[in-house]
Amino acid sequence: MATNHAPLHKVFGALSDPTRLAVVEQLVQGPASVSHLSQPFGMARPTFLKHLQVLENAGIVTSEKAGRVRTVTLSPNALDWVDTWVRQHRKRWERRLNDLGTILEKEINR
Amino acid sequence: MATNHAPLHKVFGALSDPTRLAVVEQLVQGPASVSHLSQPFGMARPTFLKHLQVLENAGIVTSEKAGRVRTVTLSPNALDWVDTWVRQHRKRWERRLNDLGTILEKEINR
DNA sequence: GCATTAGGTAGTCAAATGGCTACCAATCAT
DNA sequence: ATGATTGGTAGCCATTTGACTACCTAATGC
Numbered sequence: 001m002a003t004n005h006a007p008l009h010k011v012f013g014a015l016s017d018p019t020r021l022a023v024v025e026q027l028v029q030g031p032a033s034v035s036h037l038s039q040p041f042g043m044a045r046p047t048f049l050k051h052l053q054v055l056e057n058a059g060i061v062t063s064e065k066a067g068r069v070r071t072v073t074l075s076p077n078a079l080d081w082v083d084t085w086v087r088q089h090r091k092r093w094e095r096r097l098n099d100l101g102t103i104l105e106k107e108i109n110r
Numbered sequence: 111m112a113t114n115h116a117p118l119h120k121v122f123g124a125l126s127d128p129t130r131l132a133v134v135e136q137l138v139q140g141p142a143s144v145s146h147l148s149q150p151f152g153m154a155r156p157t158f159l160k161h162l163q164v165l166e167n168a169g170i171v172t173s174e175k176a177g178r179v180r181t182v183t184l185s186p187n188a189l190d191w192v193d194t195w196v197r198q199h200r201k202r203w204e205r206r207l208n209d210l211g212t213i214l215e216k217e218i219n220r
Numbered sequence: 221g222c223a224t225t226a227g228g229t230a231g232t233c234a235a236a237t238g239g240c241t242a243c244c245a246a247t248c249a250t
Numbered sequence: 251a252t253g254a255t256t257g258g259t260a261g262c263c264a265t266t267t268g269a270c271t272a273c274c275t276a277a278t279g280c
Contacts, residue, residue, distance in 0.1 A: 008125075013126035013127075028202040033257095035255085047238065069256065079203070089135075089138050093184050127267095127268085154271080155228080156229080157270070177278080
């Protein structure tokens with residue numbers, strides 16, 4: 001664990017584009033070649049390649065080339081970070097809301 | 111539940127900037143005025159306001175103005191979406207990795 | 221009632237983003 | 251050996267983004 005993370009905002013940035021989000025969707029079903037991944041998007045290769053670079057750059061994806069085929073894989077702990085952050089903040093915020101609720105109740109029943 | 115969500119990529123987009131991320135960090139500790147929020151960032155007002163708009167636009171934050179003060183609040187279920195998405199994908203991917211692991215073991219012990 | 225404070229508009233600008241075409245390079249199949 | 255396939259570069263372009271200054275408006279405090 002504790003792999004070198006891209007800063008969180010960069011990870012979010014990588015996920016902030018529909019194409020890239022869809023690529024991740026696809027990749028949870030297993031690794032795939034660049035051309036296979038790019039198929040569903042009617043998009044010039046270079047454009048698609050840039051999207052992949054963004055994902056890789058954010059640590060969400062890794063890739064390896066064998067022969068002329070590059071295979072792209074979801075990084076094992078790619079989403080852990082995001083998960084951790086989100087859950088922490090959700091939790092803190094919900095707790096706060098609860099506390100407020102309690103306070104209000106007391107106030108009302110006073 | 112099932113509030114009108116901004117599309118997920120938009121939510122991610124809103125979280126893809128350090129300033130905005132920091133604002134969310136701050137807001138889990140409770141609602142705050144615009145000026146109070148903006149304090150830590152040495153940033154012109156209009157710039158900061160735009161960041162807030164992005165957050166609001168993505169449904170992460172709401173705000174109300176009373177008198178001359180606008181109070182910004184984290185939306186109750188702001189992060190639920192993100193959480194759901196992330197966990198789902200993490201889970202699917204991890205399961206897949208496990209399955210692969212099992213397959214490899216079998217292969218090795220064959 | 222006048223100055224201060226909190227928020228907000230309008231308009232400008234540089235850099236980043238997301239897209240394209242044109243072309244190149246390596247590998248695989250025949 | 252050569253043609254098709256896969257990936258990749260270089261360079262261009264429009265739009266969006268994140269920042270700024272200058273200015274305006276409406277509440278508040280005294």
